[in-house]
Amino acid sequence: MLTVENVNLHYGAAQALRGVSINAEMGKITCVLGRNGVGKSSLLRAVTGQHAVSAGTITFNGQKLNGMAPFNRARAGVGYVPQGREIFPLLTVRENLETGFAPLQRQDRKIPEDIFSLFPVLQTMLSRRGGDLSGGQQQQLAIGRAMVTRPKILVLDEPTEGIQPSIIKDIGRAIKYLRDSTGMAILLVEQYLDFCRELADHVYIMDRGEIVHEGAAETLDTAEARRHLTV
Ligand SMILES: Nc1ncnc2c1ncn2[C@@H]1O[C@H](COP(=O)(O)OP(=O)(O)OP(=O)(O)O)[C@@H](O)[C@H]1O
Numbered sequence: 001m002l003t004v005e006n007v008n009l010h011y012g013a014a015q016a017l018r019g020v021s022i023n024a025e026m027g028k029i030t031c032v033l034g035r036n037g038v039g040k041s042s043l044l045r046a047v048t049g050q051h052a053v054s055a056g057t058i059t060f061n062g063q064k065l066n067g068m069a070p071f072n073r074a075r076a077g078v079g080y081v082p083q084g085r086e087i088f089p090l091l092t093v094r095e096n097l098e099t100g101f102a103p104l105q106r107q108d109r110k111i112p113e114d115i116f117s118l119f120p121v122l123q124t125m126l127s128r129r130g131g132d133l134s135g136g137q138q139q140q141l142a143i144g145r146a147m148v149t150r151p152k153i154l155v156l157d158e159p160t161e162g163i164q165p166s167i168i169k170d171i172g173r174a175i176k177y178l179r180d181s182t183g184m185a186i187l188l189v190e191q192y193l194d195f196c197r198e199l200a201d202h203v204y205i206m207d208r209g210e211i212v213h214e215g216a217a218e219t220l221d222t223a224e225a226r227r228h229l230t231v
Helices: 041-048 071-073 093-100 115-118 120-124 133-146 165-182 191-198 222-229
Strands: 001-012 014-024 029-034 055-060 078-081 153-159 187-188 202-207 209-214
Touching: 001 041, 001 153, 014 041, 014 055, 014 187, 014 202, 014 209, 029 165, 029 191, 029 222, 041 071, 041 153, 041 187, 055 078, 071 078, 071 115, 115 120, 115 133, 115 165, 120 133, 120 165, 120 187, 133 153, 133 165, 165 187, 165 191, 187 191, 191 222, 202 222, 209 222
Parallel strands: 029 187, 029 202, 078 153, 153 187
Antiparallel strands: 001 014, 001 055, 202 209
């Protein structure tokens, strides 16, 4: 389980996270909902080590992550699908996937076949450059690249952003498959309430750097969620 406890995060004098506490259980999909600028990406940066926290603790399966470099968090099993996907545009699809080999031992440096069962388009486009893919295909590639690292927790930053509905469905199916087939924990942040409600086991709502609501997905108070999601 990932445990985030009382985390504060600052950009200079500006505080982006205020005493944030969440859990993401193994074998479950945990979704943090919130509108633009409330601190969702900052929370994921704290988890993945892209930005240091100013207070609080983050542990994964008993191992303290605070102070660990992002590379070592990847080794500890934290897979990251960043906002905007961050595909290498001049590398091929295969090369983009192979960048996920970095935290692995030599004998584990293989591309898992289930990436291509989940996202067949990646197989047909293995020799194409990342920059030639559509936004939705790049999102699939970014998830595939994170899967290459054999994560124990997959952290996704707004996987539906700017993506057409048919591919959003494929991505939702892939995320559920990963939960069910591997038992990994999945933590995703989103603005898209319906996607979150359909997919998540547990939901948190964030507003202005704080968690303001939490509950099981099936008991989520939709009106309350919408209130926090509209400006
Ligand atoms: N590098 C940075 N330097 C200064 N302030 C930042 C930086 N990154 C984010 N912020 C500020 O921190 C707050 C939280 O931003 P964050 O990106 O975490 O929000 P978000 O909920 O992920 O929004 P979005 O959906 O737009 O990504 C915002 O007020 C933002 O302007």
